[in-house]
Amino acid sequence: MSVLSLRLAGPLQSWGASARFTRRTTESAPTKSAVIGLLAAAAGIERGDDASLEPLATLRxxxxxxxxxxxxxxxxxxxxxxxxxxxxxxxxxYLADAVFVAAVEGDATLLSGLHAALRNPVYAPFLGRRSCPPAQPVDLGLHDGATSLMDVLGEVPWQASNWYRRQHSERTDIELTVLREARNDEGEFADTLRDQPVSYAAEHRRHALRTVVSDTVRVPGPSSRRLPRHDPFDALQEGNA
Structure with missing residues (x-):
């Protein structure tokens, strides 16, 4: 089992799960359909090629x-x-100045191919809409032999912007929310979202329901990387004590 992680950051992002007439909203975090679409585009999978899309859609x-x-x-x-x-x-x-770490878990061979595609994409990635390019390369790495998706999301360093980190500069660790697909035994604690990609064909886009669980992980904060405080006069003060 492998996990592929992605950094999704840019001036603007938009992760719509629904659109009604002239009003197009965004979810508060990237949707599975959008991230799978990003990976499919990088791999050169065309919109109507549902057979090639299916293995990607089964990724957790x-x-x-x-x-x-x-x-x-x-x-x-x-x-x-x-x-x-x-x-x-x-x-x-849109979401302005947001940063997310997305991850997909599944077959090692499939994810290895998607990892290579992210580094040399057929179609350029974007953050939900074509008008929202990423600020940096989205590839964060392929984690071969990973224990689970949650383990990887707990190990990847905090990706927040420098100005946002300064607002939490005194914290040694940060608690972050994770939205993940539920396991079979978590149905009663899960929400549902019509976000499971079935087809991206322009004439009949289709999405099924999937279950989502809210969880948390803790990662090292800014102050955990600081060097110990050193004052050269401390030794003089101790000697005079």
Whole structure:
């Protein structure tokens, strides 16, 4: 069993699980359908190729919220290309200054191929929408022989931005929320989200329900990396005591 981890960070992200008329919202964390779509695009899987998508969709998914960001709303206008007629005003929601660590767990050979694809993608990755490019390469590494997805999400160092770290500079460890797919014995404690990818074909996009459990992990905080305090006058003071 292997786990592939990804860093999802950028000025704007949008992880929509639903869209209603001219209002397109975002979830508070990356969705499985979007992350699997990112991996499929990197591997060159076309939108209508449901057979090639199926192995990716069976991967177990989890995401860690390293920096929650803030929700912003954008009003957009558009015109019909042929007639020039104005289209209805639409609302689109984004997460600004957010950072996440996503991970998928599954077959080692499959994940090894996806890891290589992330390093040399056929189609460039984006964070939910094409207008949201990542600020850095998304590849965080392939963890061969990993015990579990949760172990990896607990081991990957905190990925928050420097300015966000400074707000927690006195903490030796940080408790982070993880949203992961539930195991079979956790159904009564899980929420459901229509986020399991079935097809990305433009004419019939389909998603099934999947179960999600909220969990936590603790990772080292900023102060755990500090050197011990040293004052050269301490020795003089001890000698005079």
């Amino acid at each position: 998914f989890g995401v860690r919220i390293d920096q929650p960001g803030s929700r912003v709303r954008d009003f957009q206008t558009a015109h019909h290309g042929a007639s020039g007629k104005s289209m209805p005003l639409s609302e689109r929601f």
